[in-house]
Amino acid sequence: MTDELLALVGPDLREDVARCAAAAGYRIRTAPAADCRRDWLRAGVVIVDVEAIGVLAGLGPPGRDGVIAVTDHEPAEEIRRSAMNLGADQMITLPADEARLVGVLTGFRSPSRGTAGALALIGGHGGAGATTLAAAVAAVASESSRVLVLDVDEYGAGIDLALGIEGRSGLRWQDLTLEGGAVRASSLHRALPQVNDHLSVLCPQRDNARRIGVDAVTATMDAARVDGDLVVVDLPRTFEAITNAILDSVDLVVLVTTASLPGVAASRRVAARIAERAVTAEVAVRGPAPSGLRAVEVADAIGLPLITAYRADPALPSRMESGRLRAAPRSPLGRAARTIRGRIGTADRPAA
Missing domain, CATH: 3.40.50.2300 (Response regulator)
Structure with a gap:
């Protein structure tokens, strides 16, 4: 407390x-x-x-x-x-x-279990790697906590694809119906596609034009946090009602960008929109840097603190084609994911 x-x-x-x-x-x-x-x-x-x-x-x-x-x-x-x-x-x-x-x-001052944290990742530009980093953070976090991943990017490839579970059965956003705006997290976990016993994913249904509801997203986030789940959200760069509602609910936003001049230019605009919601935001910079920009220079130019910098892994796309993403502890992606995960507190509830 x-x-x-x-x-x-x-x-x-x-x-x-x-x-x-x-x-x-x-x-x-x-x-x-x-x-x-x-x-x-x-x-x-x-x-x-x-x-x-x-x-x-x-x-x-x-x-x-x-x-x-x-x-x-x-x-x-x-x-x-x-x-x-x-x-x-x-x-x-x-x-x-x-x-x-x-x-x-x-x-009320006596010790009690608190609610878990919530984190959102958003790309500063197309191809920045936000979905990959979000998947890595979720995978790392599931080693010690129960994690719910929310993919609300209706026009993205899908974080389920990055995690290698796109073919698994379970509810998608368009299947989720709420009575009175309430949802029970424990029941939801059992109904969703799962990477493992600790990591569940709620993402859009492909080829379904029905939009995701704002109330469904916020009710799901709230229920998961109250139940002790760490929530990781893959955000689109469209600042519509859902994006704004999530920015008003999370503890930290990580803006992901590459170390390039076009990446900085686009990311500055996204950072300005995030700033309108008065949420804590930091930047993750993915190399290499064709123009020789250092990560701290990129962060300064965007106007956000630097949370982590990491090198691109040339072999990662081929590995993801043949199976789900793995964020090895000593890999650049794994180290970046663990740094970000360490910034978000969770309830005193280990993964069971």
Whole structure:
């Protein structure tokens, strides 16, 4: 449990909540209820008021532990039900029950399993190698964690192809139907194509023109993270609703580019669009460098920190033609994948 408290409350209750949070030893963070997706799962505790409950009831974030509802008046029964659906099993009246709120907050400080991380990779230009690197990161992560890979690039070759499982049976995005925006991660894993017991892949169905739904993507991501899965997303370079929703949900975006002048020029535009979503982003640079550009120079020109640099493997395409990608620990791709994987925390839940 982190020491950060997310307060989704109006000005009338903000001082009361801040006082109680400080007494219980929390750092307080505020956000509008309509735009709290990234912080909803990350915060140790979330406090919501009646207005926020109404907003969240329409958005349908995943239920979670550590949610407390506060009010300065007796709420309607409908609000109580909505609060319970969010995971709030207590409704505390302020300022009358400040001592009770401090006690509840203190109780939440005991250690508990947190939600897992989420990472997105996006190419700065065509042929940058984002799908290959995403597949390598997922394969490396599955050595120690359960991993769900989401391929939302409807016009790409498919990360299932990179992982060598394109012919395996299982649900694709167009097969996924959600009731009430909810999905259970454990059931989903069993229904998806799998690389192994720890690595499942959800990708578009080839030759199916039906678009992937934004709600399906966000509900799947939320359910997987709550269940302790590391989520790896292969993003398209089209900044449509799905891409923006994912950027608002992940912990880190890795922009993949080659060390070339055209690659830098295209990647700068993609980086600018990522910056609009206020998400942490870093760049992975794949060599060789025909113009002699160093990886740090590429990163500086794009305007993002350098997370890793690695050489291209000339033999990789032929190996992938004959079988699935393998990111050997000492290979350039394997080292890059392990560096990226190391930046994303997971829940204390090993792969079973």
